[in-house]
Amino acid sequence: MTIADYAKQIPNELVGMVRSTMIVTSIVGIVLGIIALVWPGATLVVIAILFGISLIVAGLFRIYTAFASSLLSGGWRFVLGLIGVLILAAGIIALFNPEESLVFLAIFIGVGWIFQGVADLSHAVAGSLHTPRWLLVLSGVIAIIAGIVMILIPGLALATFIWVAAIMLIVVSVVTLFTLPKKVDDTATF
Numbered sequence: 001m002t003i004a005d006y007a008k009q010i011p012n013e014l015v016g017m018v019r020s021t022m023i024v025t026s027i028v029g030i031v032l033g034i035i036a037l038v039w040p041g042a043t044l045v046v047i048a049i050l051f052g053i054s055l056i057v058a059g060l061f062r063i064y065t066a067f068a069s070s071l072l073s074g075g076w077r078f079v080l081g082l083i084g085v086l087i088l089a090a091g092i093i094a095l096f097n098p099e100e101s102l103v104f105l106a107i108f109i110g111v112g113w114i115f116q117g118v119a120d121l122s123h124a125v126a127g128s129l130h131t132p133r134w135l136l137v138l139s140g141v142i143a144i145i146a147g148i149v150m151i152l153i154p155g156l157a158l159a160t161f162i163w164v165a166a167i168m169l170i171v172v173s174v175v176t177l178f179t180l181p182k183k184v185d186d187t188a189t190f
Contacts, residue, residue, distance in 0.1 A: 012183040019180050029173030036166035043162055048101045052094030059088025106154030110147040117143030 036043040062084025066077045094101035120140030124133045150157045 015181050015183050022176055022180055026173040026176045029169050029176075033166045033168075033170035033173065036162055036169070040159055040162045040166075043166075044102055044158060045098050047162075048098030048105065049095060051101055051105050052091045052098065055087055055091030055094055057091075059084045059086070059091055062087060102158060103154050106150050106158050110150030110154070110157075113143045113147030113150060115147075117141065117145075117147060 062080055064084075066081030066084060069077055069080065072080070090104075094104070117140040120136045120143060123131070124136035124140060127133065
């Protein structure tokens with residue numbers, strides 16, 4: 001069976017729904033990208049607020065898990081609850097001080113990139129069967145440099161990140177509009 005034969009089996013109604021979804025998400029992506037380019041500061045504040053909300057939810061989940069995990073020992077439940085309280089407190093602080101939480105978020109991302117870079121370099125030294133060694137070294141060095149930059153100048157790094165992400169969001173959304181699936185004519189031959 002060829003790809004064209006499989007395409008004929010997809011109902012035109014389904015293709016229409018997929019097209020509609022792709023059009024709506026592309027338009028939303030273009031609008032969000034433009035908003036991020038026009039108001040990068042406001043975009044960063046929204047990200048900080050969402051970060052605070054996610055910390056609050058994660059903290060509450062940990063606290064719930066500490067109470068609900070009857071199979072864990074009392075010590076582990078206490079540790080889970082304590083971590084939950086700390087994460088919850090960090091989320092509340094982030095909500096009331098979103099600009100400062102962006103610095104914390106940038107440092108968190110930077111540390112994560114440094115760890116990823118070190119992991120990539122260690123895989124390169126150990127010899128990976130799945131990825132060329134030079135690519136692991138390149139990836140590791142870039143991740144470590146990006147992590148250091150994110151930690152040392154978080155404001156500039158986040159602003160640049162928002163700018164690049166907004167442009168990419170607009171580009172991907174426009175390209176998606178050019179790749180919409182077409183309805184298949186039953187009488188057409190491929």
